Every structure is written in C-alpha cells, then in structure tokens.
Amino acid sequence: MSSHHTRLNLSAAAASVSVALFLVVMKLWALVQTQSLSVAASLADSGMDLVVSALGLIGIAYAARPPDHDHAFGHSSAEDLTALGQALFLVATAIALAGVSLRRLLAPTPAPLTSEGTGIAVMLVSILLTGALILWQRRVARLTGSRVVAADSLHYLSDLLPSLGAILALWLSARFGFTDVDxxxxxxxxxxxxxxxVRIGNGAWNALMDRRADPGLIAEIEGIIADHPGVIGFHDLRTRTAGSRIFVDFHIELDGTLSLNQAHAIGAGLKHRIIQSFPQTDILIHKDPRDPDA
Structure with missing residues (x-):
C-alpha cells in the first residue's frame, strides 16, 4: 500500500476515534438529563464505536508495516483480524441493548423521560458529526480499499437510525407523553x-479464509490481460484478499521466440496496467512460452 493511502486510512481512523470520544461525552450528559433508553442505546453504540475505532486505528497502523523476514506478504491481514474483533464487539453490544430494551418494554410502569429538548439537540449534533465522518470514511475506503475503514463507515451509518429514533422518541414523549416508542x-x-x-464479520472471515476477490474485479483484470499487447493467452488466474490488499497471480502465454528481455517487458507493462487500475493489488505473473502458430 502506498504511503499516501496509509496516511488516508490513518486519518480516517483518527477522525473516527475523535468523533466517537466527543459523542460519548456528549451523550452521557444527555442521558443524565433525559433518562431516555433510546439515548442510552445511542450512548452504548458510541461507547462501542470508541473501542472499535481505537482497535481499527491500531490495526491500520500495524497493517501498514512493510513486509519483513517473518511476514513476506506484509501485515495487511491485521485489518481482517481487527474487523472480526469489531464484529464480535458489535454483536455483544446488540445483545445487551436488546436485553435492556425488552426488560423495560415488559415493565408494568413506563419509564419517564425528562429534558427531551436537550436530548434532541444533542442527537442532532451527533447526526451532523456522524454524517461528516461517514462522508470522509467512504471517500477514503473508495480510494484505498481498506476493509477496516469500510467496516467502520458501515457501523457509523447504522448509528444514524438509533439517533433518528432517539429524536422521534424524545419528541413524542415531550409532545404526547408517549414513552414506549423509546x-x-x-x-x-x-x-x-x-x-x-454479521455482515462485517462475514467479510473479515472470508478474507482470513483466503476467499477470492470480487468477481467484477476479477472480470476487469481478465479483460486487461486479454487486451494487453503481446499476450497470446492466459490461464490459472487466482486471487485472494488480505485486509485492503488483493493478491493476484496468473500465467500468461507469450511467443516462445521472444527474448527474455522482451518477455519481461511485456510482463512488466501488464503488471503496471493492472496496478494502475487497481492500486490495492499485488501482482505475480508467470510467463509460459507458446508457439503463436499453434
């Protein structure tokens, strides 16, 4: 991964941690003021955001380390391990939140809410900050292909629903006295x-199990190979993902009468074209001689 992409990923992760920390403090104050379960749900979500985002920042920083003697293919799988950890944290949070909600729903007396206006103002600020963060994360994930940044973006996108729900619940409580909506x-x-x-965990698990890259990306790479000058044919194309990296290896068939320098130039040009289109790929090309008249 280029240093520019690494800096983008780190900037997105650092922004995520900063926003999560600010939202935790703000929502904790709002919870004390309102006693709202929907605000508590949003607070719990932001608390987990803080933990998960911090893990993401550590994972991205570790994954950016260059290959070494013990890790010849780099450290990008650390992103998948981090994303899997994120998914487990989120599942635990979801189960705990569902338990609290069910207990309150089954309680004989509805829990009162207070200071609804304060809670609504806090949640509006939360939505604006979260929306700005999502836009930046989406841009970074699109440019770098980082699975951790994409997972974090998806999680923050899911935060918008609880925040909107909290605003609705607080408004209904203030306007009509309805508390069950909360x-x-x-x-x-x-x-x-x-x-x-579950979606985040599934993607991370597939990457850790060396699942192939997206079929659409594979088809585009096949098109680049087939159209490259000097390539008579290709076979045995294989892919696997690790974090934001996609490892691709394949055989190309070249005119057997070409010199070694000519064959190398064709392979190097093809590799450059693929990386230019897909910067997150790591390419290994095997060159097989073939009689062009066969």
Missing part, C-alpha cells in the same frame, strides 16, 4: 447493529 427504538437499534455486525 423502548421500541432501542430494540430496532439492537437489530440493526446485530445484522450490521
């Missing part, structure tokens, strides 16, 4: 969080 929002938020965690 509990329902907590349940919905836990479900969104749970299924989002």
């Amino acid at each position: 509990t329902v929002v907590g349940l919905v938020a836990s479900a969104v969080l749970f299924f989002g965690a």
Whole structure:
C-alpha cells in the first residue's frame, strides 16, 4: 500500500476515534438529563464505536508495516483480524441493548423521560458529526480499499437510525407523553447493529479464509490481460484478499521466440496496467512460452 493511502486510512481512523470520544461525552450528559433508553442505546453504540475505532486505528497502523523476514506478504491481514474483533464487539453490544430494551418494554410502569429538548439537540449534533465522518470514511475506503475503514463507515451509518429514533422518541414523549416508542427504538437499534455486525464479520472471515476477490474485479483484470499487447493467452488466474490488499497471480502465454528481455517487458507493462487500475493489488505473473502458430 502506498504511503499516501496509509496516511488516508490513518486519518480516517483518527477522525473516527475523535468523533466517537466527543459523542460519548456528549451523550452521557444527555442521558443524565433525559433518562431516555433510546439515548442510552445511542450512548452504548458510541461507547462501542470508541473501542472499535481505537482497535481499527491500531490495526491500520500495524497493517501498514512493510513486509519483513517473518511476514513476506506484509501485515495487511491485521485489518481482517481487527474487523472480526469489531464484529464480535458489535454483536455483544446488540445483545445487551436488546436485553435492556425488552426488560423495560415488559415493565408494568413506563419509564419517564425528562429534558427531551436537550436530548434532541444533542442527537442532532451527533447526526451532523456522524454524517461528516461517514462522508470522509467512504471517500477514503473508495480510494484505498481498506476493509477496516469500510467496516467502520458501515457501523457509523447504522448509528444514524438509533439517533433518528432517539429524536422521534424524545419528541413524542415531550409532545404526547408517549414513552414506549423509546423502548421500541432501542430494540430496532439492537437489530440493526446485530445484522450490521454479521455482515462485517462475514467479510473479515472470508478474507482470513483466503476467499477470492470480487468477481467484477476479477472480470476487469481478465479483460486487461486479454487486451494487453503481446499476450497470446492466459490461464490459472487466482486471487485472494488480505485486509485492503488483493493478491493476484496468473500465467500468461507469450511467443516462445521472444527474448527474455522482451518477455519481461511485456510482463512488466501488464503488471503496471493492472496496478494502475487497481492500486490495492499485488501482482505475480508467470510467463509460459507458446508457439503463436499453434
């Protein structure tokens, strides 16, 4: 991964930690003021955001280390391990939040809410900060292909629903005295969080198990190979993912009468074209001689 991409990933992770820390402090104050379960749900989510984002920052920093004697292919799998840890944290949070919501829903007396206006103001600020962070994370993930940044972005996107739900619950409580909506929002938020965690964990698990790259990306790489000057054919194309890296190796068939320098030039040009289109790829090309008239 280029140093520019590393800096982008680190900037997104650092921004995530900073926003999460600010939101935890702000929502904790709002919870004390309102006693709202939906605010508590959003606070729990932000608390986990802080832990998960901090782990993400550590994972990205470690994954950016260059290859060494013991890790010839680099350290990018650390991103997948981090993303898997993120998913486990999120599942635990979702289960705990669902339990609290169910207990309050089944309680004989609805829990009162207070200072709804304060809570609404806090949640609006939360939505604005989260939205700005998501836009930056999406841009970084699109440029670098980082799985950790993409997972963090998905998680923060799922945070918007609890925040919007909290605003609705607080408004209904202040306007009409409805408090059960607050509990329902907590349940919905836990479900969104749970299924989002499953998606993140599944992607990380697939990468750790060396699953192939996205079929669309493979098809584009095959098109580049087939159209490259001097390449008669290709076979045995294999891919695997590790963090934000995609490892690709394949055989190309070249005119057997070419000199070694000519064959090398064709392979080097092809490798450059693929990396230019997909900077996150690591390319290994085997060159096989072939009779062009065969």
